[in-house]
Amino acid sequence: MSQPLSILQCNDVTVEFDGFKAIQGMSLTLAKGELRFLIGPNGAGKTTMLDVICGKVRPSTGQVTFNGDIDITRKKEHQIAELGIGRKFQAPSIFPSMTVLENLEIALRQRRGVFATLFARLQAEEQKRMKRQLEMIGLADQEDSRAGGLSHGEKQWLEIGMMLLQEPDILLLDEPVAGMTDKETDKTGELLQEIARERSIVVVEHDMEFVRSFASKVTVMHEGKLLKEGTMEDVQRDDRVAEVYLGKRRDADASRSTA
Numbered sequence: 001m002s003q004p005l006s007i008l009q010c011n012d013v014t015v016e017f018d019g020f021k022a023i024q025g026m027s028l029t030l031a032k033g034e035l036r037f038l039i040g041p042n043g044a045g046k047t048t049m050l051d052v053i054c055g056k057v058r059p060s061t062g063q064v065t066f067n068g069d070i071d072i073t074r075k076k077e078h079q080i081a082e083l084g085i086g087r088k089f090q091a092p093s094i095f096p097s098m099t100v101l102e103n104l105e106i107a108l109r110q111r112r113g114v115f116a117t118l119f120a121r122l123q124a125e126e127q128k129r130m131k132r133q134l135e136m137i138g139l140a141d142q143e144d145s146r147a148g149g150l151s152h153g154e155k156q157w158l159e160i161g162m163m164l165l166q167e168p169d170i171l172l173l174d175e176p177v178a179g180m181t182d183k184e185t186d187k188t189g190e191l192l193q194e195i196a197r198e199r200s201i202v203v204v205e206h207d208m209e210f211v212r213s214f215a216s217k218v219t220v221m222h223e224g225k226l227l228k229e230g231t232m233e234d235v236q237r238d239d240r241v242a243e244v245y246l247g248k249r250r251d252a253d254a255s256r257s258t259a
């Protein structure tokens with residue numbers, strides 16, 4: 001069988017903070033249209049890996065290549081964003097006093113490659129895209145609501161919608177379901193699976209129930225290194241993972257899983 005095409009490759013990445021190696025020779029390959037979960041105990045280096053990919057942190061050694069042969073290791077954050085890698089942080093960065101639709105309009109105007117002169121001609125088509133995006137993020141009947149009045153989950157979906165209007169090839173999400181209700185969490189999982197039909201996603205996540213429900217492939221990090229990669233079943237069967245990660249969470253996890 002042929003290998004799926006990769007959209008991102010991180011090879012032997014090392015990150016040092018004042019001599020402390022937060023990442024130690026980490027490699028990760030992401031396929032086109034893949035929804036990948038990055039898990040591991042606190043301090044494993046998950047967020048730092050996202051920082052490396054989006055250009056916020058420069059690795060001291062190693063290489064990151066995007067879309068085949070584009071070396072993004074030394075590129076600046078805005079250049080990487082323009083190439084098509086979008087990063088969403090934990091706190092939503094929406095404009096609370098504007099409506100849902102206005103927030104999406106702002107995102108659309110920031111879209112890479114859209115020239116002001118073309119904007120008028122594209123408007124009808126762009127309006128359609130915004131409406132489609134609204135449907136996808138489940139906020140179609142709230143387009144005129146003030147974004148600041150949305151629930152926590154809805155704010156996160158709006159921000160995901162804003163990212164999508166910039167048409168990234170890769171979305172990097174840090175704990176997207178933190179603070180969400182169970183219902184919102186499930187909706188988010190379904191949304192991510194839908195997005196992954198067209199784009200690739202890396203999700204850093206602590207909520208194991210969420211990962212179990214929606215992950216096909218999981219990467220486990222520990223002390224800045226790759227510990228295990230595979231299906232959730234592979235990962236759960238691995239003794240080293242149980243020891244360093246799942247074991248530590250087993251009690252808290254068991255109480256959630258019985259629900």
Ligand SMILES: Nc1ncnc2c1ncn2[C@@H]1O[C@H](COP(=O)(O)OP(=O)(O)OP(=O)(O)O)[C@@H](O)[C@H]1O
Pocket residue numbers: 017020022040041042043044045046047048049
């Ligand atoms: N800017 C920084 N300066 C110094 N040390 C840092 C910096 N950023 C992260 N670290 C350290 O690097 C290690 C990895 O941190 P990172 O935030 O990537 O882990 P994580 O797996 O995302 O953890 P968590 O799940 O708790 O968010 C930690 O020991 C952290 O304290």
